[in-house]
Amino acid sequence: MKAIMVVGTTSHAGKSLITAAICRILSRRGWRVAPFKGQNMALNAYVTANGGEMGYAQAVQAWAAGVVPWVEMNPILLKPQGDMTSQVIIKGKSMGRVNAADYYEQYFDMGWRAIEESLQHLGNEYDLLVCEGAGSPAEINLKHRDLTNMRIAKHLNAPTVLVVDIERGGAFAHVVGTLELLEPEERALVKGVVINKFRGQRSLLEPGIKWLEERTGIPVLGVIPYMEELFPAEDSLDLLERKSHKSQGDIQISVVRLPRISNFTDFDPLESESSVSVKYLSPKQDLGHPDAVILPGTKTTIPDLMLLQRTGMAEAIQNYAAAGGTVLGICGGYQILGQMIADPEGIEGQAGRFPGLGLLPIKTVITGQKIARQRQVSSNFPQIGLPVTGFEIHQGRSRVETQGVDPQAYQPLFDDVNLGLVDKCQSVWGTYLHGIFDNGPWRRAWLNRLRQQRGLKSLPTGVANYREQREQILDSLATQVERHLDLSPLLS
Template sequence: MITSVGRSGQARCVMVLGTTSGAGKSWLATALCRWYARQGLEVAPFKAQNMSNNARVVAGGEIGSAQYFQALAARAEPDVRMNPLLLKPERDTHSQVVLMGRVSAELSLLPWRGRSERAWPQIAHALDELRAENEVVVIEGAGSPAEINLMASDIVNLRVARHADARCLLVTDIDRGGAFAHLYGTWALMPEADRALIKGFVLNKFRGDATLLAPAPQQLEELTGIQTVATLPMWWQHGLPEEDGVFDDRSTASGEVTRTIAVIAYPRISNLDEFQPLKNIAGVRLRWARSPADVAGADWIVLPGSKNTSGDLAWLRAQGLDRAVAAHAGRGGAVLGICGGLQMLGEALIDPHGVDGNGPGLGLLPLVTVFAADKTVQPREARFAELTGPWAALSDVAVRGYEIHHGQTAPHAAMAAAGDHAMPVMPDELAWQNAAGNVLGLYLHGLFEDPAALHALFGATARTLDSVFDGLADHIDSHFEAGVLRSLIE
């Protein structure tokens, strides 16, 4: 146990930088949060700016899912200061900007560089508050600190590192190849004064005999003065959601497949991390679906959340997936729509405020969604009513989750008058089921993260997040050079 750190207002800051996106920053930062928390320290995560459509509802609004999980790993209460700026891509050239948990229409309209300077004072203040309240702050960077086209307006990498006087680890994905060039090139492109902040290189996702790496780490140290402090083996089934929600068969639980779940992977998918618990259940296989062939033979088809419901619905039709989903439902196959997916399952999308766009729905639930100017962001607890068909196991199950959406959904008045009813199966217009019982739509995110729902649907208990975090901490404890993690906060 470490007891000599963190006088009030002087939290030590450990920062994880990466040579590229996907190098392992989020994963390593989460592991560090749990490792330092297990030393008896008060720990908080921080990422100045995150770009992701995976978000969680916390006190004060929404933050990126990565920082939400990092807070849980740190045994801290998640709050908006841990990710003060969140960019949620809606198109290739436009993002919704969330500042301190709330959508900022003003910042959403500003160009990138102008936005950064406007947001920096609140970012710095949030970090300072976390440092004052904790003994260790684990900071995650974004992309690479060597993106020299953005360095002048940087508010997430080196500017944060300087402000926090952070001790930095630079991590690279060695599985991609060129890892030593990535490390050296990133170091070389950093301003000379900032290179002193780098306290160690980390090789991530290594497969093979680590002795074959020599003499490269030694040569790299001779060139830079920086030691390679860890070589982390490839680990597909660690159980932590990937920041962008991506999964494949290598990260799905092994064993005989007893249920295949196809998740429609439209371009603006959001909150895919909520499916991570399904990857940890024996016999369940998750499959991306980008074409009708991808849903063939699936037991369930899931329409997940979307940051652009109308646009993703148009994409779905262009791929012919609308017909494939309808055919699956027509055969009695289970269909689940979550949030934007629920909206797609209805008859129509109506957009009087120019939020998302108008369009016809898939017509699998007699519902209509009207997009609202205001965004619903709140945690929820609710109990399912009686359900039928493949979702009957959820009857009377109480679950926790969160809402994060524009728009309100209600029964189609004319269809209801003609006798075609959507069956409400949760209070407050949170969920509906079709008359046949095989199509279920709900606004509640987090269904598969609720132990009661998992047990009801699968008769099995997935690994707890706490055990996942402990596994990450054990992993870095085993593979970092002795004493390095402690030295970073001394």
């Protein structure tokens, strides 16, 4: 099968972005292409049409390629839980939780079989695979058990491009050092270097490029200028560097950056709204007085709930809601807003029953069986009858409490009561639905409530869903990268 491999000198070099760009470039040239990442460690996940989990970045790369995301594009997904353990997802299904020290002993052979099977399946369906590595291919203490870098490149005999982030400094040393640490047969596969995130005048870089090509014998295939964040970050460390581009938007929304925050790609559509400023807030920071507070998804709900209580953020949110502020919880955030979370089996680490924030009348039990599925529902609020699509990924089962609760005080958010609730004042919202803000009319209707409270004019609700905007972003990304990248040595 034909394949291209994209590896990086470091994490965050821009591999995911370059992979997505190449997928779109080749798709526009008439190739039937698919992305592939053998093993990904991320808490941003996507649920495919058949209910399998995969890395969200690979789903975006599939959309860049113009194809439907399937779990074979990311056969191994590790979802870290923050206690030196990770949940292992193989070909879309959870295999349980494992300690980092035991992972390769227990799952290496199974993982490689899943990778080979997935590559075979994709090779039968597509003209070319654009494969992405993870971290660095030259981690000498890990190479013997690396499932996603040069092992795959060698297996596919794939021409490989090495991406380096020049903004971090030391780019030439990173390239030379990485190449020096590769085995001869691995280095022979590297057909070019891409210098990414360059700011400044290209002519000033030319002496360095000339030296690098002479020193390594490998051409520099492109110098990609720095682009504003176009691609969803894969882990929460990226949120530390992410700053709102609109510090003075009409509407200020604070997302609580939980320690194990997951699926924060849910908020990309909000950040795309020109009138909205999104701020990621540490639980240790002052909540302030935003127009809305969002509790996002989390891989481990109970430890994050306990942290909110220890830092005082839980009480701050309760006081904010009592004063009439708007609070929205998604997935784990929805569970945190409830009355109680029980974990009888200690799946999240500590067995027991834990009081929630008490803002919604639900009780949640954490179970070993995960729900992962796409959904299509109709909204009851903030406007009735809006079609809404998204997906669920959660291990908790939540039950709406009726005893001692005014039946008129809370209403189902959608035509499926199990997907969420809203209070009668439309101030406290909770849902299991990831991707809810991708739905343009629903997002605008929800934002218009916030705007009305500020006395601002409502925005039009007849807007396209975010996927159309994402298509424009991917086209723009591909156009910019294609202008600066020579793919011919990789395709020949």
